[in-house]
Amino acid sequence: MSAISRAIRACASRRNLSVQAPAAAAAGAGLAGRRAAAGRDGRDRRGGEEKKDGRRVQWVFLGCPGVGKGTYASRLSQLLDVPHIATGDLVRLALASPGPLADQLTEIVNNGKLVSDEIIINLLSKRLEEGEEKGELGFILDGFPRTIRQAEILEGVTDLDLVINLKLREEALLAKCIGRRTCSQCGGNFNVASIDIEGENGGPRMYMPPLLPPPECESKLISRADDTEEVVKERLRVYHDLSEPVEEFYRARGKLLEFNLPGGIPESWPKLLQALNIEDPDNKRSAAA
Numbered sequence: 001m002s003a004i005s006r007a008i009r010a011c012a013s014r015r016n017l018s019v020q021a022p023a024a025a026a027a028g029a030g031l032a033g034r035r036a037a038a039g040r041d042g043r044d045r046r047g048g049e050e051k052k053d054g055r056r057v058q059w060v061f062l063g064c065p066g067v068g069k070g071t072y073a074s075r076l077s078q079l080l081d082v083p084h085i086a087t088g089d090l091v092r093l094a095l096a097s098p099g100p101l102a103d104q105l106t107e108i109v110n111n112g113k114l115v116s117d118e119i120i121i122n123l124l125s126k127r128l129e130e131g132e133e134k135g136e137l138g139f140i141l142d143g144f145p146r147t148i149r150q151a152e153i154l155e156g157v158t159d160l161d162l163v164i165n166l167k168l169r170e171e172a173l174l175a176k177c178i179g180r181r182t183c184s185q186c187g188g189n190f191n192v193a194s195i196d197i198e199g200e201n202g203g204p205r206m207y208m209p210p211l212l213p214p215p216e217c218e219s220k221l222i223s224r225a226d227d228t229e230e231v232v233k234e235r236l237r238v239y240h241d242l243s244e245p246v247e248e249f250y251r252a253r254g255k256l257l258e259f260n261l262p263g264g265i266p267e268s269w270p271k272l273l274q275a276l277n278i279e280d281p282d283n284k285r286s287a288a289a
């Protein structure tokens with residue numbers, strides 16, 4: 001629980017947020033524990049004590065494709081005033097900045113190969129260092145680590161507080177993936193799936209309304225060729241095979257927070273904040289946005 005208490009402590013340092021530490025956190029290690037941990041493994045590169053005291057969160061979002069982790073990570077990063085760092089964006093940015101790395105990446109992408117762990121971790125380290133120089137007080141990572149090897153490398157680069165594993169029932173996930181649409185003109189993301197499924201084990205019904213496009217985008221919607229039921233199922237299977245050891249890696253370190261999404265954003269967002277002990281002063285407005 002010490003990681004979670006650290007995260008809560010980090011949140012509490014932010015003035016605008018009222019954070020209530022649960023009893024478990026009060027019994028946790030707190031700052032003293034963090035100092036000890038940093039000294040023990042000698043890997044804490046986050047600068048002096050002062051900086052660590054002012055630090056907010058160093059979180060990772062895990063979750064299978066379609067679960068909406070980008071959305072939740074982005075909302076939380078705004079709320080906590082830390083950057084939302086998606087490794088996909090880092091790769092796109094590197095591709096767009098002329099130089100030897102862009103050439104190397106272009107070749108990889110053109111050949112349909114996967115960008116190596118080394119390249120990703122280099123981009124990420126560079127991004128974290130730049131952020132630290134700019135005075136950023138934390139981050140929320142999205143899309144990384146995907147494999148246990150990446151998790152091990154990341155552990156050598158930075159000290160995470162908390163890993164949030166977002167989960168959604170498979171039927172809902174499938175429907176959401178198949179319902180995904182993108183506007184070919186403005187790039188807007190929408191979802192035509194209307195999800196309404198029976199509760200599990202007497203639990204509440206799950207209802208997720210579609211996210212329909214504005215009229216000007218309606219005729220320009222495209223779906224990804226690989227968003228078919230068969231392909232999505234296969235993608236989820238591959239994801240689970242890769243991610244289970246990653247989840248176990250963080251579970252063993254007491255850093256994994258499992259969160260079952262109860263439905264769409266309006267229902268899930270307040271519950272997620274509650275699970276993270278964050279009180280959002282604009283709760284109603286954010287949920288409706």
Ligand SMILES: [Zn+2]
Nearest residue numbers: 183185186217
């Ligand atoms: Zn559009």
